[in-house]
Amino acid sequence: MARLTLKNVFKRYRNKKNEAADYAVNDFSLSCDDGEFVGILGPSGCGKTTTLRMVAGLEEITRGDIYIGDTLINNLHPKDRNIGLAFEDYALYPPLNVYENIAFNLSAKGVAREEIDRRVREIAPLMKVDDLLEMKPAGLSGGQKQRVNIARALVRNPLVLLLDEPLSHLDGKMRQILRTEIKRIHNKIKCTTVLVTHDQLEAMSLADRIAIMNDGKLQQFGTPLEVYDNPVNVFVAGFIGEPPMNLMKVSILEESGKLFFLFPKKGIRVAVPSRYRSALRSGMEVTLGVRPTDIFISSDDGTGSEVTVDVFENLGDEKRISIDVGEEDFLTLMTEDERRYKKGEKIHLRFHEEKTHIFDPETGDRIQA
Amino acid sequence: MKNSPMEALARNSMLILWTIFALFPLFWMLVISFKSDAQMFNTTFVFDPTLENYQEVLIKTDYFKYFLDNIIVSGGAVIVSILVGVPAAYSLARFNFRGKEDLAFTILSFKFAPEILVVLPLFLIYQKIGLYDTYIGLIWVYQLITLPLLVWVLRGYFEDISVEVEQAAQLDGYKWYQIFFRILLPLVKPGLVASALLAFIFAWNSFTFPLLLSGFKIMPVTVASLRYIASDTVHYGQMAVAAVVTATPEVILAILIQKHLVRGLSFGAVKG
Numbered sequence: 001m002a003r004l005t006l007k008n009v010f011k012r013y014r015n016k017k018n019e020a021a022d023y024a025v026n027d028f029s030l031s032c033d034d035g036e037f038v039g040i041l042g043p044s045g046c047g048k049t050t051t052l053r054m055v056a057g058l059e060e061i062t063r064g065d066i067y068i069g070d071t072l073i074n075n076l077h078p079k080d081r082n083i084g085l086a087f088e089d090y091a092l093y094p095p096l097n098v099y100e101n102i103a104f105n106l107s108a109k110g111v112a113r114e115e116i117d118r119r120v121r122e123i124a125p126l127m128k129v130d131d132l133l134e135m136k137p138a139g140l141s142g143g144q145k146q147r148v149n150i151a152r153a154l155v156r157n158p159l160v161l162l163l164d165e166p167l168s169h170l171d172g173k174m175r176q177i178l179r180t181e182i183k184r185i186h187n188k189i190k191c192t193t194v195l196v197t198h199d200q201l202e203a204m205s206l207a208d209r210i211a212i213m214n215d216g217k218l219q220q221f222g223t224p225l226e227v228y229d230n231p232v233n234v235f236v237a238g239f240i241g242e243p244p245m246n247l248m249k250v251s252i253l254e255e256s257g258k259l260f261f262l263f264p265k266k267g268i269r270v271a272v273p274s275r276y277r278s279a280l281r282s283g284m285e286v287t288l289g290v291r292p293t294d295i296f297i298s299s300d301d302g303t304g305s306e307v308t309v310d311v312f313e314n315l316g317d318e319k320r321i322s323i324d325v326g327e328e329d330f331l332t333l334m335t336e337d338e339r340r341y342k343k344g345e346k347i348h349l350r351f352h353e354e355k356t357h358i359f360d361p362e363t364g365d366r367i368q369a
Numbered sequence: 370m371k372n373s374p375m376e377a378l379a380r381n382s383m384l385i386l387w388t389i390f391a392l393f394p395l396f397w398m399l400v401i402s403f404k405s406d407a408q409m410f411n412t413t414f415v416f417d418p419t420l421e422n423y424q425e426v427l428i429k430t431d432y433f434k435y436f437l438d439n440i441i442v443s444g445g446a447v448i449v450s451i452l453v454g455v456p457a458a459y460s461l462a463r464f465n466f467r468g469k470e471d472l473a474f475t476i477l478s479f480k481f482a483p484e485i486l487v488v489l490p491l492f493l494i495y496q497k498i499g500l501y502d503t504y505i506g507l508i509w510v511y512q513l514i515t516l517p518l519l520v521w522v523l524r525g526y527f528e529d530i531s532v533e534v535e536q537a538a539q540l541d542g543y544k545w546y547q548i549f550f551r552i553l554l555p556l557v558k559p560g561l562v563a564s565a566l567l568a569f570i571f572a573w574n575s576f577t578f579p580l581l582l583s584g585f586k587i588m589p590v591t592v593a594s595l596r597y598i599a600s601d602t603v604h605y606g607q608m609a610v611a612a613v614v615t616a617t618p619e620v621i622l623a624i625l626i627q628k629h630l631v632r633g634l635s636f637g638a639v640k641g
Contacts, residue, residue: 056540058540078539079540089531095551095555108547109542152537
């Protein structure tokens with residue numbers, strides 16, 4: 001087990017004409033502590049798998065350094081990097097049975113037969129594949145294949161365990177089971193682990209810290225709570241959370257000494273939280289971000305903003321109300337009270353002051369209070 | 370599928386008809402190989418069987434030499450095709466290089482040209498460079514028959530194997546040749562067996578190339594069968610014997626590999 005450090009890593013692919021294309025990974029730095037579980041989260045094509053493959057040694061590093069512990073691994077052969085990689089599509093060896101698949105790495109290293117046997121029999125029950133050792137990969141279900149895949153990565157006692165979208169090919173139920181399982185195993189062996197995923201739920205539930213990537217660049221690196229509560233820019237704000245954060249273009253309006261967010265097309269106004277007073281001036285345009293769970297329906301005491309319900313959805317334990325504020329998307333809020341709202345009904349809204357974010361509409365960066 | 374008695378009857382009778390159509394020539398060949406020249410044209414199924422033709426062909430002529438020639442050139446052609454074709458198929462499946470599809474198509478196009486068309490220029494070239502009537506010359510020209518089949522079948526097999534399997538083995542610390550022999554080869558084996566045997570049969574049956582590109586030193590049985598057409602008469606019985614013996618290895622091979630043949634040419638290497 002060891003720290004994993006990436007320092008200003010770049011990756012650029014060359015296209016067919018040998019011209020340099022855009023950077024697939026652009027100035028990416030990350031530091032995972034010993035035994036930490038880090039998730040790299042981002043939409044497809046953001047460079048997260050490329051990053052992982054550079055750590056594994058399957059992709060060349062265009063520029064930058066990667067360390068495991070204190071060892072620079074840039075030029076080490078994949079097999080000498082002391083990493084375990086669980087591939088996305090399992091990549092088990094079809095001609096070999098499960099036992100041989102798990103043992104394959106050890107036998108390549110020339111580990112003694114008894115030792116191999118001991119290690120395989122130790123890791124197999126941990127991954128719950130001890131009943132499958134005689135079977136060929138073709139006879140296994142997706143979940144079983146992934147267990148074998150992870151067992152194969154773990155059997156070599158890696159310093160760093162890399163998981164490439166381990167749950168993306170599994171169906172809903174199995175995904176949940178294996179997610180819990182991965183958490184359990186990590187708690188048990190405390191191996192430094194990097195998980196690559198496009199599923200925020202996976203990253204939020206498994207990782208100690210999450211690195212969010214977009215367009216090859218690191219957007220934010222922090223605990224799940226940090227990235228959820230304090231997104232540094234519009235991308236992170238919109239990417240994390242389900243249903244997604246409301247992100248709306250608004251202008252600032254000053255009236256009798258008070259600042260308001262104004263939805264220009266419908267003329268709806270919402271009071272600006274007092275902490276933003278110094279940062280905002282009348283006439284500015286900003287992107288307003290507020291999660292559906294942070295908008296409340298208030299009684300009509302004059303402080304809330306009056307709006308009209310456009311869609312009311314009852315999803316059982318939660319209710320969603322959508323309001324047309326004249327923008328592309330509806331403003332969505334969630335409520336748990338038992339009341340049923342009707343289309344056209346007038347309600348009054350109040351935003352959770354602490355959790356109302358504003359972003360620069362040009363750069364997308366968050367404007368600090 | 371529903372299986373009403375009428376349907377089953379219809380299906381089976383069609384199959385039986387087809388079987389008769391396909392097997393009757395073989396059967397007829399076998400029958401006339403036991404007939405003497407005297408009874409050749411005045412009997413059909415009732416005649417005095419004789420082994421005279423077999424004696425004539427197998428003992429009194431160099432038939433076994435021709436047979437051996439056929440084994441050498443066909444077997445040699447298939448071995449060369451495997452040595453060249455497996456790496457070729459692998460690189461066509463794995464690597465992206467300029468003109469890749471053109472190259473693949475060129476290999477396939479070897480099979481398009483009618484043999485009789487290409488054999489004349491080849492004849493002249495072979496005469497000039499001394500490949501005429503040599504084993505190497507025939508094995509080389511047989512690549513036109515055997516290589517495209519092997520390359521195209523195996524390319525599909527290699528494409529079906531996920532690159533990640535190879536990368537996993539690389540991470541596990543295996544050298545490329547170990548990966549190739551321990552992981553890839555077992556996966557493409559069904560396709561390799563099927564296409565190699567099919568290629569062998571095609572090479573074995575080849576007639577135009579050996580007829581024109583070899584002379585008296587090397588003569589595969591297909592060409593040698595012509596020798597039973599004498600100037601005055603055609604020894605149908607002896608030709609039939611030559612044909613029966615020639616076809617025997619193919620029939621045995623075909624029966625042995627029947628399962629591989631259908632599976633190997635229709636299935637991919639890695640399923641779901």
